[in-house]
Amino acid sequence: MKPYSLMSAQELAAEKSAVSAKYADFKSQNLKIDMSRGKPGADQLELSSAILETVTEKTGFRALDNTDTRNYGVLGGLPECKRLFAEILDVKPENIIVGGNSSLSLMFDYISQCMTTGAGSKPWMMQGNVKFLCPAPGYDRHFSICEHFGIEMIPVPMLADGPDMDVIESYMNDTLVKGMFCVPKYSNPQGITYSDATVRRIAALKPAAKDFRIIWDNAYCVHDINDTPDKLLNIFEACEERGSEDMVIEFTSTSKISFPGAGVSVIAASENNIKAITERLFVQIISYDKINQLRHARYFKDADGIKAHMKLHASIIKPKFDAVTDALNNQLAGLDIASWNVPNGGYFVSLDVTGAAASRVGELCKDAGLKLTQVGATYPYGNDPHDRNIRIAPTFPPVDELKIAMDVLCTAVKLAALEKF
Amino acid sequence: MKPYSLMSAQELAAEKSAVSAKYADFKSQNLKIDMSRGKPGADQLELSSAILETVTEKTGFRALDNTDTRNYGVLGGLPECKRLFAEILDVKPENIIVGGNSSLSLMFDYISQCMTTGAGSKPWMMQGNVKFLCPAPGYDRHFSICEHFGIEMIPVPMLADGPDMDVIESYMNDTLVKGMFCVPKYSNPQGITYSDATVRRIAALKPAAKDFRIIWDNAYCVHDINDTPDKLLNIFEACEERGSEDMVIEFTSTSKISFPGAGVSVIAASENNIKAITERLFVQIISYDKINQLRHARYFKDADGIKAHMKLHASIIKPKFDAVTDALNNQLAGLDIASWNVPNGGYFVSLDVTGAAASRVGELCKDAGLKLTQVGATYPYGNDPHDRNIRIAPTFPPVDELKIAMDVLCTAVKLAALEKF
Numbered sequence: 125m126k127p128y129s130l131m132s133a134q135e136l137a138a139e140k141s142a143v144s145a146k147y148a149d150f151k152s153q154n155l156k157i158d159m160s161r162g163k164p165g166a167d168q169l170e171l172s173s174a175i176l177e178t179v180t181e182k183t184g185f186r187a188l189d190n191t192d193t194r195n196y197g198v199l200g201g202l203p204e205c206k207r208l209f210a211e212i213l214d215v216k217p218e219n220i221i222v223g224g225n226s227s228l229s230l231m232f233d234y235i236s237q238c239m240t241t242g243a244g245s246k247p248w249m250m251q252g253n254v255k256f257l258c259p260a261p262g263y264d265r266h267f268s269i270c271e272h273f274g275i276e277m278i279p280v281p282m283l284a285d286g287p288d289m290d291v292i293e294s295y296m297n298d299t300l301v302k303g304m305f306c307v308p309k310y311s312n313p314q315g316i317t318y319s320d321a322t323v324r325r326i327a328a329l330k331p332a333a334k335d336f337r338i339i340w341d342n343a344y345c346v347h348d349i350n351d352t353p354d355k356l357l358n359i360f361e362a363c364e365e366r367g368s369e370d371m372v373i374e375f376t377s378t379s380k381i382s383f384p385g386a387g388v389s390v391i392a393a394s395e396n397n398i399k400a401i402t403e404r405l406f407v408q409i410i411s412y413d414k415i416n417q418l419r420h421a422r423y424f425k426d427a428d429g430i431k432a433h434m435k436l437h438a439s440i441i442k443p444k445f446d447a448v449t450d451a452l453n454n455q456l457a458g459l460d461i462a463s464w465n466v467p468n469g470g471y472f473v474s475l476d477v478t479g480a481a482a483s484r485v486g487e488l489c490k491d492a493g494l495k496l497t498q499v500g501a502t503y504p505y506g507n508d509p510h511d512r513n514i515r516i517a518p519t520f521p522p523v524d525e526l527k528i529a530m531d532v533l534c535t536a537v538k539l540a541a542l543e544k545f
Numbered sequence: 546m547k548p549y550s551l552m553s554a555q556e557l558a559a560e561k562s563a564v565s566a567k568y569a570d571f572k573s574q575n576l577k578i579d580m581s582r583g584k585p586g587a588d589q590l591e592l593s594s595a596i597l598e599t600v601t602e603k604t605g606f607r608a609l610d611n612t613d614t615r616n617y618g619v620l621g622g623l624p625e626c627k628r629l630f631a632e633i634l635d636v637k638p639e640n641i642i643v644g645g646n647s648s649l650s651l652m653f654d655y656i657s658q659c660m661t662t663g664a665g666s667k668p669w670m671m672q673g674n675v676k677f678l679c680p681a682p683g684y685d686r687h688f689s690i691c692e693h694f695g696i697e698m699i700p701v702p703m704l705a706d707g708p709d710m711d712v713i714e715s716y717m718n719d720t721l722v723k724g725m726f727c728v729p730k731y732s733n734p735q736g737i738t739y740s741d742a743t744v745r746r747i748a749a750l751k752p753a754a755k756d757f758r759i760i761w762d763n764a765y766c767v768h769d770i771n772d773t774p775d776k777l778l779n780i781f782e783a784c785e786e787r788g789s790e791d792m793v794i795e796f797t798s799t800s801k802i803s804f805p806g807a808g809v810s811v812i813a814a815s816e817n818n819i820k821a822i823t824e825r826l827f828v829q830i831i832s833y834d835k836i837n838q839l840r841h842a843r844y845f846k847d848a849d850g851i852k853a854h855m856k857l858h859a860s861i862i863k864p865k866f867d868a869v870t871d872a873l874n875n876q877l878a879g880l881d882i883a884s885w886n887v888p889n890g891g892y893f894v895s896l897d898v899t900g901a902a903a904s905r906v907g908e909l910c911k912d913a914g915l916k917l918t919q920v921g922a923t924y925p926y927g928n929d930p931h932d933r934n935i936r937i938a939p940t941f942p943p944v945d946e947l948k949i950a951m952d953v954l955c956t957a958v959k960l961a962a963l964e965k966f
Contacts (some may be wrong), residue, residue: 194804383615387834408653415807
């Protein structure tokens with residue numbers, strides 16, 4: 125296709141007339157499609173439904189060590205569940221805490237702990253105006269945690285192999301810079317996996333703040349969608365070489381393995397950090413839901429069990445990602461008004477609108493009945509400096525609906541660009 | 546029986562010889578009995594096992610409003626679960642938040658919220674050395690929360706009808722006194738239910754601190770064990786008369802209704818407080834485990850369902866409480882070395898050792914293989930000023946074992962008293 129910028133006035137007018145007509149047609153259809161969040165589709169949920177049959181009166185409620193999972197106790201998680209996630213994350217079981225249904229809560233609670241009691245330091249709240257490095261575009265829920273606690277966010281540009289490490293390193297002398305949020309594999313929203321070199325540079329950071337903490341949100345650790353998955357270097361292996369294990373707290377969950385509303389969440393951390401977190405957990409909770417932990421351990425058994433299960437997810441998700449990239453390729457390639465990534469896993473496709481304002485695209489989609497992630501949400505304070513990024517979450521709508529949604533989106537991108545000529 | 550204080554030296558010597566022999570006999574038996582925590586017994590857990598059959602592939606995962614409980618969403622809890630607890634607590638469903646498996650976490654998280662972001666006020670952490678009123682003896686986990694956050698605890702004596710309100714009222718001018726922990730029905734450990742007059746005086750408090758918050762831990766709201774249960778006045782009804790609803794946050798859970806490790810927890814609060822808590826929850830979690838909420842709503846259906854279920858618990862627990870009070874009556878009554886309560890519900894019997902040090906009794910029990918709640922734990926900072934209180938948790942051991950445990954305990958109380966003569 126010919127780039128809009130090279131089209132004649134006549135060509136542009138013809139194109140605008142055609143695109144406007146198509147958009148008007150969508151508007152008249154009273155569509156109602158939600159592509160705003162990274163929610164698994166109904167067919168993905170069915171994959172795990174049998175998990176509920178694994179712990180019943182018939183099967184019994186006892187863990188392998190004979191713990192009655194219905195009663196109080198076992199603060200850090202069931203041993204068999206720890207082993208399962210230790211294998212997945214390639215750490216030792218004693219470096220694992222298994223939590224409740226939300227890794228977001230584990231992260232929030234950890235930041236809250238740092239604010240109120242510090243990280244082997246004075247409480248962050250008592251140290252002045254603390255700051256976090258936030259690779260952007262990134263996950264809006266991370267940014268919300270910072271905002272909630274009044275932690276100043278410093279956006280760090282994302283490059284093809286992870287966050288711009290030069291920028292990150294330039295902040296290491298500031299003792300008020302207390303940490304960083306990372307989604308190191310299939311990053312939200314770009315689907316970028318940090319390169320080995322990036323992971324090693326992160327492990328080698330020498331922050332002036334001894335209580336600097338990296339929130340390593342490995343949400344998509346096993347969420348490959350094709351046969352050429354990305355490989356992420358184990359951050360703790362890299363840290364070990366540098367003696368920097370205390371700097372990193374890793375999180376993951378089964379929200380997109382079993383159930384988003386009823387999975388289990390996981391922390392992996394150094395001995396010191398496990399100790400500090402456990403001391404707080406001892407006051408915060410008597411135990412997380414061990415019946416649900418037992419369900420997961422019994423159902424998935426081991427890392428191979430999880431990997432086999434993730435292939436089933438991939439078989440459902442892959443056609444959806446294909447529908448997204450096919451639409452982008454067919455409708456936008458060559459126009460020179462947008463660029464996008466084609467990820468090997470994760471939950472999102474990130475679209476950068478270079479020929480128009482993303483906010484205008486969002487408006488046009490909304491008016492045509494397509495709900496996107498709030499434009500801007502992928503940046504700290506909702507402030508996308510170039511008004512460019514749109515997060516596409518293809519998993520929730522069925523494929524047919526998704527195709528329509530992409531058609532609407534591409535039409536809106538074109539119309540918004542044409543409006544500018 | 547004759548009080549020890551009135552016995553002759555000869556009588557005391559004979560008694561000491563007999564009690565010592567009995568104690569030595571227990572020691573030789575290598576007993577291992579745990580009466581340290583308020584844990585339901587295995588037979589109580591069986592009562593609720595069928596709850597796990599209520600949400601399966603066969604029954605489906607949809608709530609009444611068609612929400613797929615497996616997926617993300619519904620932050621404040623499923624409507625049918627809200628209705629269930631609204632009926633139990635006699636509030637409106639819109640004043641309810643249904644949480645995860647731990648009301649302790651809901652309390653910890655609320656205090657944490659007040660510390661970091663205040664309660665319609667400056668963060669408590671930024672207001673100086675804040676303090677809490679702590680009726681004592683009380684629940685050690687409440688005291689741990691205060692200690693964790695560096696909140697200074699002010700012990701308030703418990704009277705027969707609740708905390709000493711004169712003492713509480715005397716602190717209302719101190720703007721650094723930010724709240725109070727209460728277990729208003731079948732208090733832990735004494736089993737005292739606050740009188741209507743006490744509840745009304747609490748609702749009528751006029752704290753100088755506008756961000757004063759009462760943590761109303763109604764853990765035992767439906768936990769009656771006999772046919773003459775205590776009645777607790779609805780605190781929100783009393784507050785309504787005074788316009789003080791924002792001062793109280795009520796908590797409960799099904800930990801001792803369904804499963805201690807896998808129940809659901811509940812907040813009841815004013816519109817303003819629900820709003821403030823929801824704003825924080827929006828950042829902290831996407832949703833609690835709605836599958837488990839659905840299980841509880843389907844299994845118990847309504848308040849009558851819960852009440853019928855609690856009668857089954859009572860039929861198991863009552864003989865245990867009887868075994869405790871029978872042993873105390875038979876072995877200690879009239880000796881003038883101890884006093885105790887006979888509660889109509891809850892999970893504990895509170896024993897005050899007046900003729901010896903409770904810590905010595907604890908030591909003797911431990912040496913004979915009986916694990917009690919850490920002596921002192923029922924007071925702030927573990928500091929029982931009179932070294933007097935022992936919390937008896939009768940529910941976990943089977944009745945036969947419990948009878949032996951009580952025999953050991955009574956023998957230890959006698960021996961500790963005799964050692965002082």
